[in-house]
């Protein structure tokens with residue numbers, strides 16, 4: 001039977017309209033259902049339907065400030081997305097990451113995947129698998145096979161020596177001669193070479209070559225906006241890791257950037273696993289002894305490079321910036337360092353344990369981690385299926401709870417009414433109970449419990465030594481005090497153009 005063509009057209013346009021209406025109704029119902037789930041939690045109206053607030057705040061380049069502002073305005077639990085809440089209560093953050101907590105890593109951690117199809121310690125969201133990975137890496141991070149603390153200290157000392165040699169060779173200014181020293185890049189060179197030395201038994205050579213090898217930093221910095229977008233819309237990572245987009249992801253065959261460093265990591269792993277290769281005393285050997293497979297080794301060596309360099313480098317430049325901007329702090333710290341070396345004239349590089357006994361240095365480091373928490377991303381955890389009560393609100397299972405690192409570090413009941421000021425003295429003035437409360441919040445800069453940063457000790461050894469060794473030798477001043485540095489915060493801090501005038505101290 002022949003069908004009247006006009007009837008067919010009528011049918012198809014009628015079906016299309018019905019389908020469209022059905023689709024729209026489903027989408028609106030989905031939006032309303034999503035909005036209703038968390039409608040009892042305060043927050044900007046437009047945040048409750050979409051990731052628009054997160055995207056807008058990330059695009060400001062000052063994400064840490066935006067998170068701080070919104071929690072000051074709405075309180076300790078704020079709705080920042082259709083399924084996202086921002087939490088500024090340190091007890092809740094600690095409870096979510098506690099060893100026996102039923103919370104899991106949230107969608108946010110999808111941004112930590114390096115190779116499609118493989119989960120590393122950062123993006124592994126299966127609790128049992130994550131626990132097993134941590135266990136296999138623990139002894140390496142504790143330094144059991146790398147000569148304990150001594151192996152780590154030796155690696156840090158070697159790279160401090162390299163940094164000082166570089167300053168001596170090219171960057172000491174003299175009267176009438178300015179030899180500008182750009183600290184943002186140099187702090188990354190230092191942190192990357194420490195990771196190379198300690199992890200692979202050999203620094204990458206950033207300090208000795210004094211350049212951004214393989215455009216690593218340049219490409220890394222330009223990848224951060226993409227990671228920011230993935231942080232706002234983690235479901236995008238399911239697309240990014242699929243063909244054809246995955247063809248644009250870094251590969252160990254690349255000549256530059258992430259991929260080139262991945263290639264280097266792979267080369268080191270291949271060499272170490274070669275039959276007859278001599279075992280070494282470094283993290284790679286320790287991971288291998290811990291039972292990691294070939295693919296796991298490559299992934300985790302690379303995680304070290306990324307996780308261990310951006311954060312530590314940001315802390316180095318922020319601390320020096322805070323010191324230069326607070327002359328009383330700068331001179332008090334220098335005084336403490338000078339007194340130490342006056343009583344220990346034969347010490348070449350300060351031992352970690354001696355640095356820990358310098359009270360003002362400790363206050364400066366704690367205050368810097370508080371004032372500039374090195375990670376500024378959301379680090380969201382996922383509420384267990386049965387839901388939870390958070391800050392007095394019922395929160396359904398599956399909701400993503402983001403960490404407000406900047407917010408917790410400025411809590412006045414914990415840090416005092418002048419929490420918005422960089423003032424290391426607060427750590428010396430506090431009584432034991434307050435100091436304990438302050439420490440327990442600042443420690444959260446490294447996460448806590450079952451997700452605590454595995455490289456915390458590596459970072460703390462670097463930070464405890466580097467300022468002592470630099471300030472004992474040199475005076476630092478900003479070349480352009482009006483524009484001390486260009487910084488952007490998103491998932492991490494990115495910094496550039498921190499130009500310094502470095503002069504040799506007369507007393508050294």
Ligand code: HEM
Pocket residue numbers: 097121122134195303304305307308309311312315374375379444445446447448450451452453454455456458459
């Ligand atoms: C100042 C320096 C550093 C800071 C502030 C820092 C902070 C953090 C934070 C906030 C996390 C996430 C915690 C969470 O998911 O709740 C983390 C995880 C991690 N960090 Fe660090 N980090 C630093 C340096 C390092 C270094 C030097 C390394 C290694 C060389 C490292 C390796 C790791 C690893 C492997 C994880 C994943 C832990 C897990 O998921 O179980 N970090 N770090």
